[in-house]
Amino acid sequence: MNEVTRAIAEFVAGQTGLPVEEAEKGIEVPRDPRWGDYAFPCFSLAKVMRKAPAMIAREVAGRFRPGTLLEECVPESAYLNFRIRREVWGERVLRRVFASGDAYGTSEEGRGKTILVEFSSPNIAKPFHVGHLRSTIIGHSLGAIHERLGYRVVRLNHLGDWGKQFGEVITGFKRWGNPADLEAHPLQHLFEVYSRFHSEGKSQPDLHEEARAWFKKLEEGDPEARRLWGRFREISVEEFKRLYRFLGVSFDSYDGESFYQDRLGELVERLRRMG
Secondary structure (H helix, E strand, O other): OOOHHHHHHHHHHHOOOOHHHHHHHHHHOOOOOHHEEEEEEEEHHHHHHOOOOEEEEEEEEHEEEEEEEEEEEEEEEEEEEEOHHHHHHHHHHHHHHHHHHHOOOOOOOOOOOEEEHHHHHHHOOOOOOHHHHHHHHHHHHHHHHHHHHHOOOEEOOEEEEEHHHHHHHHHHHHHHHOOHHHHHOHHHHHHHHHHHHHHHHHHOOOOHHHHHHHHHHHOOOHHHHHHHHHHHHHHHHHHHHHHHHHHOOOOEOOOOHHHHHHHHHHHHHHHHOOO
16 A cells, blocks of 8 residues: 555545545556556445446545645546556655665565565576566566565575476487587587477488487486586586676575476376376
8 A cells, every 4th residue: 555545545535435445546657657547346346335336436536635745536437547656656755765774665574575586487498588687677576675674585496497398408419419519608508409400300300319318318317417407407506697697686496397207207207197
């Protein structure tokens, strides 16, 4: 609740008899800003007031008078659309920001609670693209906000580090990989062999069979498959961490898909028992 929504709720409650708390729960932000800053749908009032929602909206809006924070109330079908005095509200917010300093936005809301934020989650052996960057920025911001609200925040980077594609990467590296290039430009080189695998695979179907065989070996714990996969994962994570350090982002866990692969059998059996 803030002063603006409180003012709207008090106006609606005064005109309809609805409790202030109930009125505030119904306040929405319009999908289109042209409709207003906030809106109140009148559908829930139809039974109580024995009128059509659109008629209720027109009658209530007709009794509106501008106030300190609320500038306008316009009926739109069954909605009351409100516009606020932005200069007044902006001044109030800025005064609080300057008065509170670094403590602005903090609270005890999350005291004793834990929240998990899973974000970024790039794929091993592939470039970090703009979609991952977007997720990283959003997740990092959500984590910081919830820490300011008193929550214990656990940040998880659930890596895409398991699946048939790693049979493809291993196959590509076995055929065209170069250890020196791998050390010098890890993600770029792995992506190059992965891309070449798919390019060559269009005319060589046996490559896909070879990749499936390598992934089967990986699942079964074959030492060579595990060694290559482990190295690819290790250098990829190091490259990602270098980028995260540049962005000022950190994680509590990098457990990816592979973390759960030896737990799936037990989970499947439990689900079968549950029907």
